[in-house]
Amino acid sequence: MSTLGHRGSPRRRLFAGLVFLLPNILGFAAFTLVPLVMSFGIAFTDWDTLRHNIFRRESLRFVGFENFSWLFHHPDFLHYLGNTFFMMLGLPFAIAGSLGAALLLTRVSHRPVARRGAFIVATLLLTGSGLLLRMGGMGQAGVWCIFGVLAAGSLVAGVLTGGSVYRTL
Known part of the structure; x- marks a missing residue:
């Protein structure tokens, strides 16, 4: 006898599956779909952060392809495009480095005291240096320098002590 029998109607199983997918769908809509649609709409207007914000309510003016025409005819456009492609080339290396760091940080360690000590020392040093x-x-x-040092220091401390708490940065 199979334990994977059909339980409930197909409609009920579909509803249960959609309930489990709902957090992913909402996250995609909130952080990808809505910003994408808003960016597309803003690209065709004269939107400016100084004039169109919660403190000053000026109406947006539709300008069509005027923004794109200005962009393509700007003398620094090719420089900016080159910078963008250069940054895109670095993404695979950043992802590979992050994966390597995650693999190093997930090693099992039997030294919880060293892990806690490294965390406390790193926290105190970084807080003090940030205040200074x-x-x-x-x-x-x-403050941004401290965030960079915090990330690097947490990675090093996690690798040295074998802790996995440091990978949550």
Whole structure:
């Protein structure tokens, strides 16, 4: 006797499957589909962040392909296009590096004390250095430097101690 028998009507099984897919569909709609449609619509208007925001409500003006004409005739267009292609070429390396880091960080370790100690030391050092940079006048750039150091330090500490908590960055 098979344990994979048909339970419930096909409509009920379809509904159950859609309920499980709903979070993915909502995430795709919220973070991919809606921004894509809005970007497409904004590309054909004279939208400006200083004039069209929650504090100033000016109406948008449809300009058609005027934005694209300006873009293609701009003298720096080829430079920007080259930068875009260069960044696209780096994506496979970034993905491969991330995968390699994840593989290194998922090793099993039997040293929980070293893991916790490395995490606490890294947190204290980065918090202190971030505050010093901020008080030293570096401002927002100092905070971004600390985020970069935090990511790199967490990766190194995770590899050295064999912890898997560091991969959540």
